[in-house]
Amino acid sequence: MSVPDLGFDDTDFRLTMHRHTWPGKLIAVSGIDASGKTTLIRCIAAALRSQSIVTKRYKFPSRQLKETALFREFDRDRQRSLERGVVDPFGLTMVLMGDRLLTLRNQIRRHLRAGHRVIVDRYLFTTLVEFLLSPHSPAERRVIWKSVEMFPRPDCYLVADVPVTVAADRLRGRGKAEADTVDLPGMSARARLFREFALANGGVLVRTDVGLPQSVGLVRDHLIAAGAMGVRTRTTWGRI
Amino acid sequence: MKVSDRRGLAMSSTGRSEGWTPVVLSGPSHGFRGRLVAIEGSDGAGKSHFVSWLMAAIGETVPCTHVLMPGEHLRSYPYWRAWNDTSYGIDRRLIDGFGLTLMAVGDRLVRQKAIIEPALKEGHLVICERFALTPLVFNSDPLFSEPLQRLFRPDLGLLFDAPSDVLIERVSARPDNAVHPQTRHDKDVEVARFRVLAESNGYVVVDTGTPNDYSGLEPLLRKLLCDNDKEDHADV
Numbered sequence: 001m002s003v004p005d006l007g008f009d010d011t012d013f014r015l016t017m018h019r020h021t022w023p024g025k026l027i028a029v030s031g032i033d034a035s036g037k038t039t040l041i042r043c044i045a046a047a048l049r050s051q052s053i054v055t056k057r058y059k060f061p062s063r064q065l066k067e068t069a070l071f072r073e074f075d076r077d078r079q080r081s082l083e084r085g086v087v088d089p090f091g092l093t094m095v096l097m098g099d100r101l102l103t104l105r106n107q108i109r110r111h112l113r114a115g116h117r118v119i120v121d122r123y124l125f126t127t128l129v130e131f132l133l134s135p136h137s138p139a140e141r142r143v144i145w146k147s148v149e150m151f152p153r154p155d156c157y158l159v160a161d162v163p164v165t166v167a168a169d170r171l172r173g174r175g176k177a178e179a180d181t182v183d184l185p186g187m188s189a190r191a192r193l194f195r196e197f198a199l200a201n202g203g204v205l206v207r208t209d210v211g212l213p214q215s216v217g218l219v220r221d222h223l224i225a226a227g228a229m230g231v232r233t234r235t236t237w238g239r240i
Numbered sequence: 241m242k243v244s245d246r247r248g249l250a251m252s253s254t255g256r257s258e259g260w261t262p263v264v265l266s267g268p269s270h271g272f273r274g275r276l277v278a279i280e281g282s283d284g285a286g287k288s289h290f291v292s293w294l295m296a297a298i299g300e301t302v303p304c305t306h307v308l309m310p311g312e313h314l315r316s317y318p319y320w321r322a323w324n325d326t327s328y329g330i331d332r333r334l335i336d337g338f339g340l341t342l343m344a345v346g347d348r349l350v351r352q353k354a355i356i357e358p359a360l361k362e363g364h365l366v367i368c369e370r371f372a373l374t375p376l377v378f379n380s381d382p383l384f385s386e387p388l389q390r391l392f393r394p395d396l397g398l399l400f401d402a403p404s405d406v407l408i409e410r411v412s413a414r415p416d417n418a419v420h421p422q423t424r425h426d427k428d429v430e431v432a433r434f435r436v437l438a439e440s441n442g443y444v445v446v447d448t449g450t451p452n453d454y455s456g457l458e459p460l461l462r463k464l465l466c467d468n469d470k471e472d473h474a475d476v
Contacts (some may be wrong), residue, residue: 068313088353094346101339102319146383
């Protein structure tokens with residue numbers, strides 16, 4: 001049992017995404033709020049561009065979905081919306097996955113076909129983590145896990161990983177609105193689930209609190225191994 | 241329609257569902273004081289016209305909630321609009337039907353929880369324009385039909401039904417018409433699937449191929465509203 005006190009076992013985290021056959025590379029970056037995803041993504045994008053590699057960045061859910069009333073309403077007070085029972089978490093997960101799939105098929109696919117590198121912030125794992133933490137039935141989980149099969153497996157799957165106390169301090173440093181979202185037990189549960197997904201699906205945990213050079217060094221090796229970038233990058237990383 | 245006639249109900253140009261099978265929904269009874277009316281049918285079948293008529297007929301005697309599926313937020317979502325609206329100039333075959341159906345089904349669950357359930361608890365007559373049958377017309381895959389089993393069983397289900405050539409003519413005559421044109425074959429299939437689903441799920445079929453004053457529905461509606469007044473559920 002990987003996460004026994006949360007009621008999940010290893011099989012819950014193994015995902016059967018399909019391998020895409022396009023020449024481009026899909027790089028997924030996940031992690032809890034304030035785990036350093038954006039910094040990591042900026043570093044990766046800068047390094048790839050320094051090698052003249054066409055690089056596109058996407059953030060999920062899509063801007064189009066975020067602009068809808070449904071999302072704005074939910075996002076205003078996510079935790080309380082779920083607690084008050086006014087949001088159906090299973091239905092919301094289906095909406096969020098549909099949005100990701102549409103963006104993948106209708107926007108990202110053309111870049112992968114063209115051989116570009118596509119970095120996706122909050123790929124699929126964020127939605128799955130939130131789903132696992134909300135009340136749901138085994139049948140609902142089967143539907144969501146079956147839908148995952150429609151998604152391409154990332155060529156490089158990175159999880160920004162920091163102790164939750166560090167992430168909490170970062171959130172507090174961002175101002176009151178974000179400081180109010182600090183929920184250590186919730187952040188801790190999410191961080192654990194992100195790690196489990198990474199372990200079960202070939203993901204790489206990247207500590208973002210140990211100094212940028214060390215973090216990006218680890219990422220660079222994985223990007224090279226995944227064929228997402230060439231080897232002549234050390235000086236580029238050093239400048240970031 | 242006999243079971244033997246149900247084979248071959250495959251749409252060609254939309255490509256949204258091959259190997260379609262009729263789904264029997266066994267969703268939960270809502271158990272609240274209010275009443276749920278589900279109205280289904282193809283574009284041009286007269287659903288909105290009926291809703292306006294019903295709301296006017298009821299007036300303020302019964303608190304009413306009108307729910308349109310999918311919700312306004314999904315209708316304003318660019319891919320949804322592009323799928324339905326030719327003015328976007330996007331070939332709908334390029335839009336991922338699986339993703340859209342996931343969103344349409346998920347949206348129904350979200351709206352049931354957020355709008356329908358509270359309204360039923362308050363004793364409202366909830367008129368839901370398009371409910372569980374519409375997604376099933378386009379795709380009967382268990383991935384979609386299983387979540388739809390979570391939708392409440394309506395107290396009254398109505399299918400507005402007209403021949404496909406009438407439906408095509410009505411939609412194309414709309415002044416704001418920008419919907420993707422359907423082939424006659426696909427419209428025939430859609431209409432036939434609606435009929436099969438209505439029969440399988442106990443919906444009342446309302447013929448709107450010719451002008452209908454809904455007088456045939458009045459006893460049903462009267463009974464529904466009468467039951468609404470009499471019942472006093474323990475959980476309300």
